[in-house]
Amino acid sequence: DTGVSQDPRHKITKRGQNVTFRCDPISEHNRLYWYRQTLGQGPEFLTYFQNEAQLEKSRLLSDRFSAERPKGSFSTLEIQRTEQGDSAMYLCASSNDRGQVQYFGPGTRLTVT
């Protein structure tokens, strides 16, 4: 069990570019969550998957954001036409089927210039 991993750890991009982040959950965790955290705030829920099914999406997830988990293992979060307001830490977490405890990955820090 190597924990939740995320890639890249840091991403600097110019406004208007597309970016994609990857999350690998703890093996055999079938629930996967994405959160966004800005400075001085707690993480805010974006979306979650049970296996490959995306079960809930926050209204924070505009149509520029899309997330996938095609084989029920790793997940990707894509942001199209990035804006400066997208600058944040993007956190992935996973849990087992009971979902009681969510374990977080190291996060991907996005800076949009």
Place this chain on the structure above:
Amino acid sequence: QKEVEQNSGPLSVPEGAIASLNCTYSDRGSQSFFWYRQYSGKSPELIMFIYSNGDKEDGRFTAQLNKASQYVSLLIRDSQPSDSATYLCAARSNDYKLSFGAGTTVTVRA
């Protein structure tokens, strides 16, 4: 009103003292409550969780839950400099997502 509110801090305590952190939540449907610790620039790491009224102890940490008052707290006994961090309170409802407070920053003075 945010779903989870925490006292904003910062909270400064001397080494060896007790740090007391408070959290209130608005959704009565919340079933479980979590305390995460977050060091600057790092991701949240779980300290403990609680889902029954009363106290739950784990080493130097004690979580307290009062569902009638919609109140959760965390006590850190014998505070150490390594406890200096931001502490996040989170509530989980039936749909499994966590709602976080903004966090309380704790500084332990040596």
